[in-house]
Amino acid sequence: MPRIPGVRSRLKDTPVVGHKRVLLAAPRGYCAGVDRAVIAVEKALEHYGSPVYVRKQIVHNIHVVSELESKGAIFVEEVDEVPEGSHIVFSAHGVSPAVVNAASDRGLQAIDATCPLVTKVHREAVRFARDDFEILLIGHEGHEEVEGTAGEAPEHTTLVGSPDEADTVQVKDPNKVVWLSQTTLSVDETMETVRRLRARFPNLQDPPSDDICYATQNRQVAIKKVAQDADLVIVVGSANSSNSVRLVEVALEYGAKAAYRVDYASEIKQEWVDGVETVGVTSGASVPEVLVTEVLESLASAGYRDVEEVKTAEEDLMFSLPKELRTNLKGAKDKRALGGRNRP
Ligand code: SF4
Numbered sequence: 315m316p317r318i319p320g321v322r323s324r325l326k327d328t329p330v331v332g333h334k335r336v337l338l339a340a341p342r343g344y345c346a347g348v349d350r351a352v353i354a355v356e357k358a359l360e361h362y363g364s365p366v367y368v369r370k371q372i373v374h375n376i377h378v379v380s381e382l383e384s385k386g387a388i389f390v391e392e393v394d395e396v397p398e399g400s401h402i403v404f405s406a407h408g409v410s411p412a413v414v415n416a417a418s419d420r421g422l423q424a425i426d427a428t429c430p431l432v433t434k435v436h437r438e439a440v441r442f443a444r445d446d447f448e449i450l451l452i453g454h455e456g457h458e459e460v461e462g463t464a465g466e467a468p469e470h471t472t473l474v475g476s477p478d479e480a481d482t483v484q485v486k487d488p489n490k491v492v493w494l495s496q497t498t499l500s501v502d503e504t505m506e507t508v509r510r511l512r513a514r515f516p517n518l519q520d521p522p523s524d525d526i527c528y529a530t531q532n533r534q535v536a537i538k539k540v541a542q543d544a545d546l547v548i549v550v551g552s553a554n555s556s557n558s559v560r561l562v563e564v565a566l567e568y569g570a571k572a573a574y575r576v577d578y579a580s581e582i583k584q585e586w587v588d589g590v591e592t593v594g595v596t597s598g599a600s601v602p603e604v605l606v607t608e609v610l611e612s613l614a615s616a617g618y619r620d621v622e623e624v625k626t627a628e629e630d631l632m633f634s635l636p637k638e639l640r641t642n643l644k645g646a647k648d649k650r651a652l653g654g655r656n657r658p
Contacts, residue, residue, distance in 0.1 A: 325584055325616035332591045334617045336610065337544060339536035339596035340625040345529030347429030348373045348600045350633045351406035352382070354427040357639050358401055359386050367402045369393060369409065369417075370458055372427065373600035374555035376577050393417045401425060406600075407458040408432040410465020425638040431497055431527045432459055436466050438521055442492045443467030447519065448485050450474050452507050453496030457556060460496055477503065480510035492519040497527040498557040498599070500564060501534055528631065529599045530557045534564050536626045537596045541565040544594035546586055547573040550605050551598030558598030570594060578605065579612040587616055 351372050358366045364386020371379050371389060379389060387403075393416045396402050401423045404413070408428040417424045428436075442449055449471045453460035464471045474483050474493075485491050493511060495504055504526060512518045524531070541547055547565035551558020558575055565573040573594075576582060587593065593613055597606050610621060634640065 325582060325587060325612055327615070327617040328588055330589055330591050333620070335592055335620040335622060336613055336618045337540045337592060337594045338621055338623045339540045339594065340623050341532045341536060341627055341629050343597045343601050343603050343606060345599040346631040346633050347406050347431060350635065351427040351429065352378060354425060354636050354639060355382050355387050355403050356385070357635065358403055358425055362401050367396045367400050368405065369402055369413070370405045370407065372403065372405045374552050375600040376552045377605060378600065378602060393420055393422060396420065396422055403427050405458065408436060408462035410462050412465055426636050430633050435463050435494055435497065435525050438494055439463055439466040439471065443470040447490050447492045448472065448487065450483060450491055450493045450511060451495065452493060452499065452504055454556065457496060463494065474507060474511070477506045477510050480507045485515065488515045489517045491515050492521065494521050495525040496556065497525055498530045498560065499526055500560045501526055501531055532627045532629060533557065533561060533596060533599065536624060537561050537565050537594065538568040539626055540594035540596065540624050541568040541570040544570045544592050545590040546571065547594035548582065548609060549573065549575045549596055549598065550601050550609055551575055552577055555598045555600050558601070561596055561598060565594065579608040582609070582612055593618055
């Protein structure tokens with residue numbers, strides 16, 4: 315198992331005026347879709363042996379990826395890097411039909427670990443395109459999830475990357491437009507984008523249900539509460555994790571005096587905590603709890619031993635493993651992923 319770098323804290327216990335404490339946001343960390351995707355790779359490795367190939371990072375977390383690499387997973391950018399006939403896992407962010415076809419043409423045995431909540435958005439895109447709607451897809455250009463969703467209906471989809479882009483995007487028929495979104499956006503910013511789209515296109519149709527997923531929403535609600543009382547917020551998560559980066563933005567917007575994202579506890583800088591009474595801590599949906607524990611230990615060494623959990627929701631969602639594993643692992647005991655559990 316890869317070592318977590320810098321577990322030993324270099325933070326000093328410097329004096330503050332008041333009482334040092336940590337407000338620990340809940341829910342935080344692993345969501346059901348991430349848990350399922352990581353278990354899918356582990357099960358594939360157990361059953362088929364290494365190597366198992368994974369297209370893109372299975373989830374956007376550097377530690378999770380290196381842990382799976384150490385068990386025999388090989389991460390590739392595209393299916394043409396994979397030897398014919400091999401097993402390939404599609405990541406939690408989903409893939410376009412073009413990628414599925416390319417894997418099939420190459421004779422790869424695909425295991426689809428796309429989060430079911432991303433698949434839901436794909437289905438919406440297919441349905442609205444079939445009904446000849448123009449889809450305004452709110453999301454970040456180049457993000458794998460956006461590429462996968464847009465790939466379901468490329469002729470019908472236009473990306474809207476920000477509220478400002480809502481003011482300029484052009485459509486063919488303003489009476490036949492629908493908005494969909496990436497699952498990991500800022501709820502507030504997305505609603506602002508929709509408000510500005512609707513100001514221009516009053517007949518804009520909404521998705522049948524929220525595209526921003528429960529886990530993204532819950533983590534933002536929790537950090538909003540924490541941020542009101544925090545001098546500093548530390549978000550554990552990787553730089554390419556959309557929902558982790560959004561948590562930093564939301565914390566700043568809701569009152570945190572400072573907010574930073576770290577992959578590991580060793581990245582916390584002394585000057586961030588100097589003079590700080592209250593530190594808020596949370597983690598993105600692709601972050602194993604062990605990384606949060608290391609952050610708490612590091613903070614404890616700097617005098618932040620009083621930890622209060624701020625819980626704004628309970629999560630108990632679970633998804634079944636990808637169907638390819640359910641079929642191929644017939645007889646195996648473990649057929650389900652446990653959503654939201656604290657994995658070591
Ligand atoms: S963040 Fe949401 S959409 Fe993404 S894997 Fe987790 S539950 Fe699924």
